Amino acid sequence: MPAILLPYQRRYVDDHSRFKLGMFARQTGKTFTSTLEIGEDLVAAELRKIRTRWVILSRGERQAKEAMDEGLHLHLRAMNTAFDIEESEFRLSNATTCKALEVITRHGSRVTALPANPDTARGFSANVLLDEFAFHKDSRKIWQALFPVISKPGLRLRVVSTPNGKGNKFYDLVTGDNGWSKHIVDIYQAVADGLPRDIEELKAGCGDPDTWAQEYELQWLDEASAWLSFDLINAAEHDRAGTPENYAGGPVYIGVDIGRRHDLFVIWVAEEVGDVLWTREIIERRGATFAEQDALLADVFSRYRVLRCCMDQTGMGEKPVEDAQNRHGAGRVEGVLFTASSKLSLATVGKQAFEDRRIRIPMSNEPLRRDLHKLQKVSGPTGSPRFVAESDSGGHADRAWACFLAVSAASTPGAVLPDHATPRTLGLHTDVSTRFRDPDSGFMSFRRSF
Numbered sequence: 001m002p003a004i005l006l007p008y009q010r011r012y013v014d015d016h017s018r019f020k021l022g023m024f025a026r027q028t029g030k031t032f033t034s035t036l037e038i039g040e041d042l043v044a045a046e047l048r049k050i051r052t053r054w055v056i057l058s059r060g061e062r063q064a065k066e067a068m069d070e071g072l073h074l075h076l077r078a079m080n081t082a083f084d085i086e087e088s089e090f091r092l093s094n095a096t097t098c099k100a101l102e103v104i105t106r107h108g109s110r111v112t113a114l115p116a117n118p119d120t121a122r123g124f125s126a127n128v129l130l131d132e133f134a135f136h137k138d139s140r141k142i143w144q145a146l147f148p149v150i151s152k153p154g155l156r157l158r159v160v161s162t163p164n165g166k167g168n169k170f171y172d173l174v175t176g177d178n179g180w181s182k183h184i185v186d187i188y189q190a191v192a193d194g195l196p197r198d199i200e201e202l203k204a205g206c207g208d209p210d211t212w213a214q215e216y217e218l219q220w221l222d223e224a225s226a227w228l229s230f231d232l233i234n235a236a237e238h239d240r241a242g243t244p245e246n247y248a249g250g251p252v253y254i255g256v257d258i259g260r261r262h263d264l265f266v267i268w269v270a271e272e273v274g275d276v277l278w279t280r281e282i283i284e285r286r287g288a289t290f291a292e293q294d295a296l297l298a299d300v301f302s303r304y305r306v307l308r309c310c311m312d313q314t315g316m317g318e319k320p321v322e323d324a325q326n327r328h329g330a331g332r333v334e335g336v337l338f339t340a341s342s343k344l345s346l347a348t349v350g351k352q353a354f355e356d357r358r359i360r361i362p363m364s365n366e367p368l369r370r371d372l373h374k375l376q377k378v379s380g381p382t383g384s385p386r387f388v389a390e391s392d393s394g395g396h397a398d399r400a401w402a403c404f405l406a407v408s409a410a411s412t413p414g415a416v417l418p419d420h421a422t423p424r425t426l427g428l429h430t431d432v433s434t435r436f437r438d439p440d441s442g443f444m445s446f447r448r449s450f
Contacts, residue, residue: 007193008185009033013040017181021159023174025187026215027202028195034129034160035071041127042109043079051108053126057116057142059135061099064113067131068101072111082106092119121146127156134164134171143169162215167374171220187216227347227375227387228400232354233361241279242362247271247304252280254300254309255405256324257398258293258317259286265293266402267300270359270410277359277410280304282368282399294323301328308412310405314338334412336405343387347375349411350404359407371399 005013012022012033024030038054045052056072058064068085076083084104089097098120103111114120116136122145136142150157161170174182191197206212213219240246248271255268267283283296297320300306309328313321313335321335336342353359362368375397377387387397 005033005036006190006195008183008190009036012183013037015181015183018155019157019179020181020183021170021173022183022185023161023163023218024183024185025190025218026162027197028185028187028190030160030162031067031071031131032074034131034158035067036075037158038111038127038129039072039075039079039081042076042083042103042105042111043081045109046081046105046107049107051110053109053124054111054129055120055124055126056111056113056129056131057120057136057146058113058131059137060115063132064099064101064115067129068103068111068113072103072113076103076105090114090120090123092117116142118142118145122149125149125152125155127158129158129160132161133159133173134161134168136168139169163218163220164214165226165376166220167376175220184218186218226373227351227377228354228372230369230373232351233369233372235357236354236359236361237363238278238360239363241360242282242365244269244281244303246278247280248273249305251307252304253277253406253409254297254304254306255402255407255409256297256309256311256320257402257405258312258314258320259398260290260316261287264398265296266398267297268399268402268406269300269304270406271304272410275358277353277407279359279361279403282362282402284399290320290323293320294327297324298327306332308409309333310336310409310412312336312338312401312405334409336408338401346401346404346408347377347387350400350407353407359403361403368399371397372403375400 006029009029009032012020013036022030022034024033035056038056041052041054056064056067058067073083073085082105086102086104088100088102090100091097098115098117100112100114102113112124112126116130116133117138118141121142128146128150130136130142130146133139159170159173163174164170173180174184185193187197187199187202191199202216203212206216210221214221250271250273253270253272255266255270257264257266257268259265263286265285265288267281268279269281269283270277271280272278281300283300285292285296288296297309301309306328309324309332311317311321311324311333314337317335321333324333325335336346361372375387
């Protein structure tokens with residue numbers, strides 16, 4: 001074993017447990033350490049003239065390439081082991097492909113590195129390294145696909161990552177009583193073992209206390225990193241919210257999150273009562289055609305006094321936005337392109353509405369509560385903020401983004417309601433002066449200052 005290994009790295013590599021995980025702080029050599037074990041296994045197989053098989057599943061193609069180029073290739077060259085490099089296409093179930101990188105030794109041992117998803121997880125019978133598993137999209141689905149494969153006797157599983165909140169499978173593995181061998185090394189332990197880092201300099205350079213706590217001190221930041229805490233969500237719940245029959249004829253603002261295949265299509269309908277946005281209806285569909293989505297939105301416009309609608313225009317949203325503008329007026333329908341900047345703006349406006357108690361949402365709607373709470377603000381590789389949400393059967397925080405789009409629609413000066421845009425009544429008052437009064441506000445001023 002190379003003498004350059006620090007004690008915590010040596011302990012990890014020398015541990016040959018069948019199921020092993022490592023939770024390491026950033027800049028402590030996770031990739032170097034975890035790929036070294038694979039390299040040593042390849043060399044041992046060469047000496048015994050047998051074959052071994054490994055798969056490295058990373059969060060993306062770039063990370064898979066880094067695991068090969070900056071990890072395994074370096075180790076094999078240092079150990080004077082001959083190998084070939086191949087690149088191929090791995091076909092996924094949705095007819096798309098991803099790049100697969102392979103190392104093949106003289107006696108036929110093979111290591112494949114590719115981005116993680118349920119297809120790649122179930123596509124190999126081999127020893128597996130899940131690299132940065134806490135950051136894998138659909139980590140629970142990946143686990144469900146992988147574990148029946150890895151349960152074959154003799155196969156080994158390695159899971160390595162820094163923490164990324166509590167809403168992923170990595171958290172379950174680290175905190176669960178599962179009998180796994182666990183190596184947990186924060187920045188303080190790494191430096192104590194000889195890692196040449198200035199902790200105070202690192203901390204000052206990090207600049208973000210949450211990032212430092214999670215990525216260097218290995219703290220689980222769930223409530224701290226959740227964009228909307230359960231306290232904020234609880235405070236916004238009301239038993240009169242979410243019922244179309246409670247619509248009182250006031251001005252309505254709509255948020256639409258476009259989803260076609262896997263994610264939800266969501267229409268969020270909010271009526272302005274006083275200075276409070278009351279959720280009147282949340283329409284959700286999975287797998288709806290664009291024609292069905294157009295019809296659902298048209299029905300909403302026909303039943304409510306819609307002043308403004310903000311729609312997700314990203315990707316497949318281009319045509320639905322164009323169709324909605326043609327049908328309902330470009331002055332009332334705004335397309336919003338989801339970028340890091342626009343998401344930060346939307347999320348900020350939405351959170352302020354919750355903090356100021358200017359929004360009411362349905363009571364005890366657990367899928368909605370989970371959707372609102374799963375959204376997290378994290379630091380990207382460059383330090384810039386971005387929003388992530390664990391994808392599950394409930395979607396990808398689709399309801400949360402529809403909500404934020406509706407709040408944004410209410411915060412932007414809207415168009416004048418056209419004469420022809422009179423909604424069908426629901427058997428309720430359509431006279432603004434007699435509509436439902438917000439019991440929490442006590443006044444009816446129509447100011448929008450989110």
